[in-house]
Amino acid sequence: IRGFYIGRFQPYHYGHESVIKHIAEEVDEIVIGIGSAQLSHSPNNPFTAGERVLMVTHALEESVSLPFYVIPIEDIQRNALWVSHARSISPPFNEVYSSNPLVVRLFRESGTEVISPEMYERENYSGTEIRRRMLAGEDWQSLVPPVVAGVINETDGVRRLHDVSGSD
Numbered sequence: 001i002r003g004f005y006i007g008r009f010q011p012y013h014y015g016h017e018s019v020i021k022h023i024a025e026e027v028d029e030i031v032i033g034i035g036s037a038q039l040s041h042s043p044n045n046p047f048t049a050g051e052r053v054l055m056v057t058h059a060l061e062e063s064v065s066l067p068f069y070v071i072p073i074e075d076i077q078r079n080a081l082w083v084s085h086a087r088s089i090s091p092p093f094n095e096v097y098s099s100n101p102l103v104v105r106l107f108r109e110s111g112t113e114v115i116s117p118e119m120y121e122r123e124n125y126s127g128t129e130i131r132r133r134m135l136a137g138e139d140w141q142s143l144v145p146p147v148v149a150g151v152i153n154e155t156d157g158v159r160r161l162h163d164v165s166g167s168d
């Protein structure tokens with residue numbers, strides 16, 4: 001069984017990790033889709049697809065022992081075609097793990113089995129909360145694996161988030 005999990009990972013955090021560890025117990029290989037891959041340098045999407053590939057790859061190297069593939073997936077303007085679009089650029093997969101209602105809906109309509117994992121401390125472990133803390137100068141490092149904080153610091157990510165959140 002090859003499982004598929006998609007997120008924007010802006011940034012990758014321990015909530016994602018708890019889901020992926022759970023998926024790893026049920027499948028033989030994992031495909032991670034990096035969603036909205038074309039977006040970067042904006043308040044809600046500060047990191048590039050390449051930076052997110054690094055975050056996810058380094059984090060999974062440390063937390064799962066199965067083969068995994070990290071595939072950037074750009075948005076398209078037609079939700080009705082999105083499942084075909086995602087499948088066209090991903091290794092084949094037979095199970096989808098998602099709690100996102102639109103993703104669940106689109107895959108179920110296409111006849112794909114979808115499993116919805118439980119949320120892990122969603123108040124703290126969310127991309128929105130982490131980006132808020134970065135801008136507020138509060139602790140965010142404790143919400144992400146150290147290798148992810150390393151990628152963010154290497155790219156001066158917090159300062160980038162400040163810059164792209166400002167106005168002239």
Ligand code: ATP
Pocket residue numbers: 006007008009010014015016018019098099100117118119120121122125126127128129
């Ligand atoms: P944002 O706040 O920017 O939307 P996010 O934390 O929701 O970030 P996404 O990349 O949008 O992260 O989410 C990818 C997937 O991970 C989604 O299906 C989302 O429901 C799930 N997810 C996010 N946070 C958690 C968590 N704490 N526990 C379990 N699943 C989570």
Ligand code: MG
Pocket residue numbers: none
């Ligand atoms: Mg989200």
